[in-house]
Each structure stands twice: as C-alpha cells, then as structure tokens.
Amino acid sequence: MSFCSSVSSSPQSLSIFPKPFRSSKPYSPRISASADVPDFLSANWLESRRKKPFGPRLCFSAEEAVRNQLDALKYNDQPHHDYGVEVMYRFAGFDPFQRSTYFGRFFDLGQFERFRRIFHHSTYRVLLGHQEREILSSLHVNETLYKQRVWVRGTRPEEEEIFQFTMVQRVGGSWDGYWLTESVLHDGDTFSGGVAY
Numbered sequence: 001m002s003f004c005s006s007v008s009s010s011p012q013s014l015s016i017f018p019k020p021f022r023s024s025k026p027y028s029p030r031i032s033a034s035a036d037v038p039d040f041l042s043a044n045w046l047e048s049r050r051k052k053p054f055g056p057r058l059c060f061s062a063e064e065a066v067r068n069q070l071d072a073l074k075y076n077d078q079p080h081h082d083y084g085v086e087v088m089y090r091f092a093g094f095d096p097f098q099r100s101t102y103f104g105r106f107f108d109l110g111q112f113e114r115f116r117r118i119f120h121h122s123t124y125r126v127l128l129g130h131q132e133r134e135i136l137s138s139l140h141v142n143e144t145l146y147k148q149r150v151w152v153r154g155t156r157p158e159e160e161e162i163f164q165f166t167m168v169q170r171v172g173g174s175w176d177g178y179w180l181t182e183s184v185l186h187d188g189d190t191f192s193g194g195v196a197y
Helices: 003-009 045-050 062-074 083-091 112-119
Strands: 132-142 145-153 160-169 179-186
Touching: 062 083, 062 132, 062 145, 062 160, 062 179, 083 112, 083 179
Parallel strands: none
Antiparallel strands: 132 145, 145 160, 160 179
C-alpha cells in the first residue's frame, strides 16, 4: 500500500487544521470602544483627519468650484498665509511639468512659489482679500467646458478688475468628473510691464 493511497482514504484524520467554527449567531466583534480614537494615536487624530486640504470635490458643479476658489481668495490668509492661493493651486488643471497658459501667457507653474508670485502681481492681487464680487456672465460652452466672468473690487481704493475663469471637467484618469481650472485670465494686458516669477 502506497503512502498516497493511505492519505487519500482518510483525509480528515490526517488534517492538521482544526475544524472551522460554526455558530448560529452572526459574527460580531468582541471589542467595543466608546471613543472613535484608538489609544495608540494622538488625542486630536480624528479631528485632524476631518481637516482634509480643501480642493476639488466630485460633488462640485462648475459654478460651485469657481465660487469656492473665490471664497478662498477672499479669505486668503485664513487659516494661514496664502491659504487661498494654495486652494487655487489645488484646483489648477495644468500639468506641473509643462509650461502653462493658466494666466494667459506661457509660464512654468510647476513650483507653487511661482504660482503664488503671480497672484501677488499687481493685476491679480485684487483677488487676494477682495471686498466684493459680482458674476457678469457665465456660459456652459459644452458639457465639459464652463466659463465665468467675474467683476472683483479689491481692498485698495479704485481697485477693480474683471477676470474670466475657464473650468474643464476631466474625463478619464484619477480626476474623472472633477471640475478643474484651466485658466484665470484678466480682461486687460496683464503683464505689459513684465512679471518676475
């Protein structure tokens, strides 16, 4: 008699694994905690997880995306310096490894600091901490392209500018369905005097 035939004749007798536990009750965890925070994490862990960086959301429409960006710029330095510009950078739909026409001309905006400097340029700084704004026009060019012209009054006397936001809804990839900003253009010759970015 071979070893294989003896093993195949009584497989349960040679099993080294215990029989699976069968119960009529559904499985429920034996540990119940009264707090949401595991004891090996800091006390403010749950609160810090709720504070995700603000940026594009799948549930935002194009209009909401523009409004949220303008709100962030209005309160630019809250909760920290240039927070509103950070939000704009998160919504920006350009490739950081290629030159972009986000502000009208070709700029290398891959580094946040270059992007931030343009917002502090005389033309775009009206957006930072602005007092008032009004939507002049909005247009759904097609189902994935939206444009909105906005009049903005800044904090300095007689500081008024008009900007055009162009939003693009991505199709495919990790940003599928999100509205991202393709460009924020000023209605005049923005960089006639040049800009050091």
